[in-house]
Amino acid sequence: MTDLTMTRLHEAMVVLYAISLVFYFIDYLNKDAKAHRIAFWLVSIVWILQSVFLGLYIIETHRFPILSLFEGIYFYAWLLVTISILLHCLYRVDLPVFFLNVIGFIFMSIHTFAPNQIAQSPVGHTLVSELLFIHVTFAILSYVAFSLSFVFSTLYLILYNVLKKKKWTKQWTRLPSLEQAQKGMSGALLAGIPFLLISLILGLQWAYVSLENFTIFDVKIIGSFISLLIYCLIIYGNRKGKLHTTMYAWTHIYAFLIVIINFFLGSRLSSFHFWY
Incomplete structure (x- = not known):
């Protein structure tokens, strides 16, 4: 072989x-x-x-x-x-x-993706590149999932306000129900959290084998772990009944804003995420 x-x-x-x-x-x-x-x-x-x-x-x-x-x-x-x-x-x-x-x-x-394995392998450079590719792919998948949670949470708040003010018109007939929007928020998080965790694991491995002066205290890495923690706390709060209805939707929106800030500002301040 x-x-x-x-x-x-x-x-x-x-x-x-x-x-x-x-x-x-x-x-x-x-x-x-x-x-x-x-x-x-x-x-x-x-x-x-x-x-x-x-x-x-x-x-x-x-x-x-x-x-x-x-x-x-x-x-x-x-x-x-x-x-x-x-x-x-x-x-x-x-x-x-x-x-x-x-x-x-x-x-x-x-x-x-161990350094010794890569150094001894005739396809070592390709292996490192593909590790980066897999890391970025899972990161993008997590961003897509969190974007979906943001969309569903926004629709939930719109629908909630429309129903509360009793201003329902035919324009709103294509909105999902409150239950569907909430399931969409939760489902997106269930996919986004493991995607982000896997991306972080592979990203740390890539940085370790590729960078000479790698430090885990990089702004982008810290921001990503904070984002992961926030989304885990949202899931935990919802399961414990502490986050529900509009409060649950708003936490999704705030968390997504943190992800966006980390994506742009964190990448700009990071010492090695500049290609993002």
Whole structure:
């Protein structure tokens, strides 16, 4: 199997793993059986690919792959996926499975895009570029999701005011119902939060392998983590009944404004996000 093919398959594993986390997150918050099944089968595909590569490596080297940090990280990631699948099948516990897979995804990304792996690979430069591409793709997907939450929250407030003032006309017939708008807000957040988390994980990995003077205290990075925290607090507040109706909609609008400020001002002040 060529180096290029191996690289592509490892990248595919990272992408499949990332998508599975999105579905696990949706399932955990909404108890969505379909999302749960999709997440499980995606993780299962990742595990099968990992197991095949692990077996081929053992056959090639005639030893168990735990003698270096690089090998140990891969084996650790494989164990986490294995345990998460066993927990899913034997005990049906959701939260431990979700967090195990988040940790597994982090270490799988570290292994795939590790500095030693990139330095030794004949396609190392391409690998770094594609890591950046995947990071930016997930960041854009999160921005799209948060934009949708902003749109639905704005429509919710418009519809709420129209109904409250009893000024309903035919012009408003194409507006979604209040329930539909609220579900749209929540659904967009359920997608946007894991997309942003995955983007941050991959972005930190890219910065670590690509930049000589990388610091986590970059303005854009801090702003992105603050945005992620705010959206998580919005979900938490809504689930606890502290944020509802118009207050819930307004928090979406304020959070999106923070995302926009971070996108433009954070990128301008950042030491390495200038291409955004």
